[in-house]
Amino acid sequence: MEQLILKNITAGYPGKSNIISGINAGPFKPGVITALVGPNAAGKSTLLRSMAGLLKAQGEMQWNQKNILHLSLREKAALISYMPQYLPQDIELNAIESLISALKASSFDQISVRLPEARKKAFDVLEQMDLVELAMEPLNQLSGGQRQMISLAQAIIREPAILLLDEPTSALDLQHQVAVMQLVKEYAAKGKIVMMVLHDINLATRWSDELLVLHKGKIAAHGKPNEILNASLLASVYNVNAIVETLQSGQIQVHVESLIK
C-alpha cells in the first residue's frame, strides 16, 4: 500500500541553525488528513516547505520504498502539490486561466498536456468543486474566501497523491473556513494524503484525522486527537492552562483558560 514516511528530516535557512531536526513521522496513509499544529516558530511551515522541495533538507521522505525528498521540482510536481498561504492579489488573470497555466506550467507538462485537455480539466475541477460561476472572474476581484478556494483548485488540479496546505484557512471567515475544509476533506476521500498547517487547534481537531504536534523543531506528539490531546501536552507545548473536552459527537474541543505563569 502507498504510504509516506518521514525519516530524520532536518532543515533550516542558509546561515542559520536548523529549524527542524531529526523529524521521524509516519506512516501517513492515503485518505488521511493530518494537521500540523504547534506554536509559532515550531517549524510547521518549514517541514511542509522541505517536503515540497522549496527548502533544502536532509533526511528521507519515503514514498513506496523510494526516497523522494531530493527529486527535482518537476518530478515532485507529479506527486506533490504545495499550496502557499496566500495567492497574490494583483494578478490580471481570471480563475480559469490561472488553472490552465497551473497545468501547463513546466516544460514537461507543455509536451504531455495538450491545451484543449488542460482547458477541459480546468473546467472539470471547478465543476467538481462547485465553483464554475467563478471561472471567468478576475483573480484580483475575488473575495478572500473565493480566492482561497481557487487557490486550492490550483493545488489539486494536478491530482497530486500528496497535498500540502500552508494555513489554508488563515484570514477566512467561519463560512469560508468550513467551505475550504469541506473541499479538502472531499479531496482526501479520493484516497489522497493531505497534510496541512493549522493555527486554530479546534479547527484542526474538527477537520483532521490525525494531529502532528511540533514544538521547537521536534515532534511533541503524533496521533488521533482524542488519543494525544490532553492538558499536559498543551501546557508543555503552548504554555497555557487548557481543558480538553470530548463533545457528544465524539469531537475534541480545547478550551484555553490562561497562560502558565
Add this chain to the structure above:
Amino acid sequence: MTDHITIQHTARQQAEEDFHRLQHKRKWIIGVLALLCLTAFCFDIALGPSSLAIKDVLIGLFNSSAVDDGTKVIIWQIRMPYAIMAVLVGMALSLAGAEMQTILNNPLASPFTLGVSASATLGAALAIIAGISIPGVPDNWIISVNAFLFAFASVLLLQAVSKWLHAGVGILVLFGIALVFTFNALVALLHYIATPEALQQVIFWSMGSLARSNWDKVQLLTIVLVVVLPFSFSAAWKMTALRLGEDRAAGFGINVQRLRFASLFRISLLAATAVAFVGTIGFIGLVGPHIARMLIGEDHRYWFPASLLTGALIMSLSSIASKMLIPGVLLPIGIVTALAGVPLFIYLIIKKGRRM
C-alpha cells in the same frame, strides 16, 4: 437533483463559451494593434520637413518604381531606417519591460527604472569623453558598443546579486534603483571633466534619438528580436504561472531560478541593444506592457505579443509627435516619451500605493 445538474451544466457551458469568446476578443485586439502600428508607421514615414501624401508612401513602399526619385530617396533612405528603428526599439524595450515586471513581480520594473538606460549612458559617455577605443571595433560603432557592454553588464550585475546573495525580488528592484543613482552620479562626474564639445555630444546622446539609426543598426536589432522572441514566447506558460507566486510556481514544477536567469538574459540583450543604438528612451518599457495588460490581461501568450505591439505603437506615435510638436524641429524622441510617460508612471505609483 436533476434540475441542479442541468443548471450546473449550462453554467459550465456558459463559462466555456465566455472563455472562448474572450480568447477570440484577444486575438482581435492584437490584430487591431498590429493595424494601428502599421498605420502609425506609414504616417511616421509620410511626415517630416517635406511631407508626403500617405498614398505616395503606400505606393513607394510596395512599388517603389512608381514614385519619383525624390520621394523614393526620402522614403527608403531617409525616413525608413528611422521609422523601422522606432518600431523595433519600441518592441524591444516593451518586451524587456514585460519580462522584467513578471520576473521581478513588480509593475514598476523596466529597463529604464532599473538602471539599464543609465548604465548605457555611462558607457556612451565614457566612449565620448575618454575616447576609449576597443580593438576591432570601427570608430563610428564605439559609442554603441560601449553603451551595449555597460547596459549588458548592469543586467548581469542584477543577475549576480540575485544568484549569489540569494536576494529576493524586492531587493533586486531596490538594487536596480541604486544602480540608476550610481550611474547618474558617474555620468555627472564625467560631465564635469568633459570638454564643452564632448559634453554637448554626451548630453545629446543621453536624450535618446532616432537620428542615429541606419540600416546596419536596424538589421542588428532585428536579428536580436528574431533570436529572442521564440524563447520569450516559449516561456509564456511558465511566466504566467509565476504570476501566481514564486512558491506556487515552484510547486507546479518550475525551476524559478533558471526561469528568472534566462529571462534576465533575454532582457539584457533586448534592452542593451535598443538603448545602445538610440540612447535613453524612457518609460516605453513601463508603459507599453502596462497598456497591453489593461487591454488583454496577463496570459503571457497574449500579453507578450500585445506588449511588443503597444511598445511599437507608442514609439511610432512619439516619433510622429517629435516631428510635429515644434514645426521644423526634430525633437529627440526620448524627451517626448519621457514627457508622455511620467504622468503615467505617477498614476501607476498612486494606483499601486492604494492597493498596498
